[in-house]
Amino acid sequence: MTIAASDDTVISILAGVEAWRGRTVSAQPAAPGVASPGHRGVDSRRWTIALDGDAPSHLLKVIEPEQARFFDVSASFAANRAAATLGCTPKVVHVDARRQAIVVELLDGWATAGMDDLRKPEILEKVLALKATLRNGAALAGSWTVFDRLRAFEDARRAAGVEAPDDFWWMLDAVGDIERAILAAGWDARPAHADGLASNVMIGPEGALQLVDFDEARNVDPLYELGILLNEAFPFESEMLPALEMAEGSVRPASLARCRLYAAADDLMWGVWGLLMNATSKRGEVEFLKYANWRLLRCRMALRHPGFEEKLRNL
Secondary structure, three states: OEEEOOOHHHHHHHHOOHHHOOOEEEEEEOOOOEOOOOOEOOOEEEEEEEEOOOOOOEEEEEEOHHHHOOOOHHHHHHHHHHHHHOOOOOOEEEEEOOOOEEEEEOOOOOEEOOHHHHOOHHHHHHHHHHHHHHHOOOOOOOEOOHHHHHHHHHHHHHHOOOOOOOOHHHHHHHHHHHHHHHHHHOOOOEEEOOOOOHHHEEEOHHHOEEEOOOOOOEEEOHHHHHHHHHHHHOOOHHHHHHHHHHHHOOOOHHHHHHHHHHHHHHHHHHHHHHHHHHHHOOOOOOOHHHHHHHHHHHHHHHHOOOOHHHHHHHO
C-alpha cells in the first residue's frame, strides 16, 4: 500500500485497512468543524480518502480527544456498524478503536440537510422511517439518558472551574424536576441515533436519505430522540403536531409533553458542553460560546413557558 498523507496518525490508521492492500491511498483534510450557525464535525477531525488516483470515495473520522472522554467510542463505532447493516448510514470499512478512528464510504454528491429541509414533510417522513428502523433493530451496547449526560458535562465544568450564568442554578433545578417526572412515568429504552441535528442527515439523489455521526447512539427513550429532532426542526409547538402525528399516528398530549421536556433538558446539556468547550478547548476558532448561549437561551424559553408545569403533570 502506498499512502499519501501529511499526518502520521492518518498514515498509521490507513495502513491498517486490509481491504486496501496493494492500492494507492491519499488523504486530504476535510472542512473543519463548526459549532455555529450550523453544528457539524465538531467531535472529530476528518479526511476524504481517494483510492488509486480516483475521486474521493471514503471518509476518515478521528475523534477529538477532548470529546472522546465523554462517551464510549467503541460502543459508538459498533452502533455505526449496526446502522450500516440496516441501511441507515454508509458502509463502515474500517475501525481503529485504539486510535479512535473510523473509515466509512463517502456520500459523494449528497448534501447536508438544513433545518428547512427537516420541515418538509417528505423529508421528515423519511428521517422518521430511518430512525424507526434503528429503533426496531437489536439493542445497542449502552444506555443513557440526557440527564446522565448533563451530569457528566456539569461535573467536568465544575472540575475545570468554568463559570456559568447567574440563573444556572434555577435551570438545573427545573431540569431536575423534569428528570423526576420522567422517572416516575417510566419509559422503555430502544436503540437510537440519539441525535437531532439536521447536519447529521444527508440528502442524496432522488430524495434518498442517510443518517451520519453515531457518536451519541445508544439505547434511549424513543421520545427523547423524537423530541430533539422536533426541537431542531420547528420553532413552535403548533408546527410539531403534524410531525408528532406522523411519528406516532396520533397527537398524544403525554408524548408532546415528554418531547418538549426532553428538548429543554437537551438544550441545557449542550449549553453546559459549550461553556466547557469554550473554556478548555484548544480549538479557539470554533464558536463554542455562541453555541452555548443559543442552547441556554432556548432552554430558558422552554422552562419559562406558561405551560411548563402542565407538561410535567401530563407525563
